[in-house]
Amino acid sequence: MPWQTGRVDLDSGAGLLHRLTSYVPNREWDVPGDDPRVRHDLVPNDPETRPPPMKGYSDGLPVLALPRDLPDPGVPATAVLAGVGSPAQPLDAAQLGRVLFLGAGVVRTAEHNGRRFLFRASGSAGARFPLEVYASTRGVAGVPDGVHWYDAAQHALVQVAPAATGAVTTLVVTGVPWRTGWRYAERGWRHLYWDAGTLLSQLSAVAASAGVAPRLRSLFPDAAVRELVGADGVHEHPLALLSLGDGEPAIGPTGQAVLGELPPVELPLCTAAQRAGERDGIGAPRPEAAALSDFPPSDSLDEVVRRRGSQRRMDRSRTLPRPLLEWPMAAALRGVEVPHWVAVHGVDDVAPGLYRWPDLSTPLRAADLRDELLRICLDQSLAADAAYVVIAATPLSTLDDRSYRDAQLAAGLVEGRLHLAAYALGASASGMTFLDSEVPGLLGEPDDLATLLFTCVGVSEYASRAGGGPGAPVEVRPVVPRLGGS
Numbered sequence: 001m002p003w004q005t006g007r008v009d010l011d012s013g014a015g016l017l018h019r020l021t022s023y024v025p026n027r028e029w030d031v032p033g034d035d036p037r038v039r040h041d042l043v044p045n046d047p048e049t050r051p052p053p054m055k056g057y058s059d060g061l062p063v064l065a066l067p068r069d070l071p072d073p074g075v076p077a078t079a080v081l082a083g084v085g086s087p088a089q090p091l092d093a094a095q096l097g098r099v100l101f102l103g104a105g106v107v108r109t110a111e112h113n114g115r116r117f118l119f120r121a122s123g124s125a126g127a128r129f130p131l132e133v134y135a136s137t138r139g140v141a142g143v144p145d146g147v148h149w150y151d152a153a154q155h156a157l158v159q160v161a162p163a164a165t166g167a168v169t170t171l172v173v174t175g176v177p178w179r180t181g182w183r184y185a186e187r188g189w190r191h192l193y194w195d196a197g198t199l200l201s202q203l204s205a206v207a208a209s210a211g212v213a214p215r216l217r218s219l220f221p222d223a224a225v226r227e228l229v230g231a232d233g234v235h236e237h238p239l240a241l242l243s244l245g246d247g248e249p250a251i252g253p254t255g256q257a258v259l260g261e262l263p264p265v266e267l268p269l270c271t272a273a274q275r276a277g278e279r280d281g282i283g284a285p286r287p288e289a290a291a292l293s294d295f296p297p298s299d300s301l302d303e304v305v306r307r308r309g310s311q312r313r314m315d316r317s318r319t320l321p322r323p324l325l326e327w328p329m330a331a332a333l334r335g336v337e338v339p340h341w342v343a344v345h346g347v348d349d350v351a352p353g354l355y356r357w358p359d360l361s362t363p364l365r366a367a368d369l370r371d372e373l374l375r376i377c378l379d380q381s382l383a384a385d386a387a388y389v390v391i392a393a394t395p396l397s398t399l400d401d402r403s404y405r406d407a408q409l410a411a412g413l414v415e416g417r418l419h420l421a422a423y424a425l426g427a428s429a430s431g432m433t434f435l436d437s438e439v440p441g442l443l444g445e446p447d448d449l450a451t452l453l454f455t456c457v458g459v460s461e462y463a464s465r466a467g468g469g470p471g472a473p474v475e476v477r478p479v480v481p482r483l484g485g486s
């Protein structure tokens with residue numbers, strides 16, 4: 001994993017974006033900082049400028065409806081998360097559709113203020129769902145070789161470009177900065193990588209459960225991949241590749257891709273941060289980490305993914321047993337080098353306080369941290385009501401413009417895996433944002449710390465409705481998270 005390489009410049013690229021999008025206590029999160037390089041002319045959450053939930057394509061492109069019966073191999077979620085191999089299933093249109101749906105498919109819908117909102121199978125900061133997924137297919141039974149955009153609403157593939165060069169079917173995850181920037185402004189660029197990691201944790205797990213080796217690459221030739229899928233590098237950026245098997249990824253463009261339609265709103269700071277990290281070559285996939293020696297029983301991965309949602313309210317009066325901290329953490333951090341800490345509020349046989357994973361024997365601080373976490377997480381009660389809160393952070397000086405992206409993506413992967421592990425074992429979880437300036441003090445680390453992401457894990461206060469299948473999302477009434485201490 002090449003994330004520990006260099007030094008970002010705090011006055012350009014990813015370093016500048018990180019600095020100018022860091023939350024501090026004396027400025028509201030939706031007020032832009034006092035710097036001309038962030039846009040001051042955009043009104044966050046303006047209903048008039050709300051971007052559509054997906055990319056648009058004009059009629060006339062070849063469309064392939066994917067089978068709506070998903071072939072569930074019935075593998076326990078915990079086995080997949082532990083890294084235990086699964087029997088191979090044929091990679092046909094139905095299995096490819098299962099992988100895409102259980103990562104990016106529409107599983108729930110909700111109505112709010114007369115508008116319909118689509119919720120996908122994996123979470124997204126603020127439910128902005130700013131990602132697109134393309135499949136560059138090679139030899140998938142029932143799917144012509146080509147570059148296809150996944151239409152998550154219709155559970156269909158829309159062919160946007162001719163077949164690529166390369167041998168192995170590869171999913172390309174892209175991000176649309178404005179779709180999340182509409183609410184979070186330039187900080188949304190960080191969210192693209194958090195959300196992509198979260199999505200890729202599910203895409204990878206679902207592929208692995210079908211006996212297909214998921215090979216995740218965060219280093220790839222950006223310009224070629226942009227050309228491959230028709231991402232213009234301003235309104236849409238390629239974020240990561242997931243090949244479905246070993247071998248040379250099918251990512252060499254052989255013709256013009258259809259660009260598709262996105263609102264023409266640019267966040268120049270995001271464009272510059274993305275550009276600064278662009279490279280020409282392709283990296284090795286993330287190395288396969290050793291499997292865990294044991295895994296507890298659980299429902300199948302497919303059932304757990306359907307059940308997953310972000311818990312909006314946790315019951316702070318109830319604790320989790322110690323194995324529900326140890327096992328999800330061990331599974332979520334398999335092969336991940338980004339440092340993690342755990343703030344324990346209510347875990348049996350673990351004293352409340354702050355720990356540097358994997359050492360749970362000696363707290364860095366033995367204390368009730370609920371009030372501190374509440375303050376650092378912008379008064380969001382989940383951070384105080386959780387049984388424990390997982391914190392990913394790394395010194396900024398260890399990152400360059402590319403490995404900064406990798407670190408954010410890795411934090412998202414951990415967040416997504418923690419979710420699946422928690423739901424597999426009867427607990428619940430939610431991603432969580434934070435006041436950057438306050439985290440070094442919490443962790444006792446120098447100020448040069450890039451805080452990446454928080455994940456809350458705890459006991460749910462209510463039962464969520466499982467999501468629906470392709471073309472049949474379940475209608476839900478959104479539960480609003482609490483603000484302030486409970």
Ligand SMILES: Cc1cc2nc3c(=O)[nH]c(=O)nc-3n(C[C@H](O)[C@H](O)[C@H](O)COP(=O)(O)O)c2cc1C
Pocket residue numbers: 119120121122123124125126127194195198308309310311380382412415430431432433434453481
């Ligand atoms: C990276 C990430 C960060 C998140 N941050 C927060 C947060 O700060 N506060 C919160 O209440 N929920 C947070 N969430 C949960 C999202 O609001 C949730 O995923 C979204 O509403 C979609 O709902 P679902 O996860 O139930 O499908 C976060 C989720 C992700 C993936």
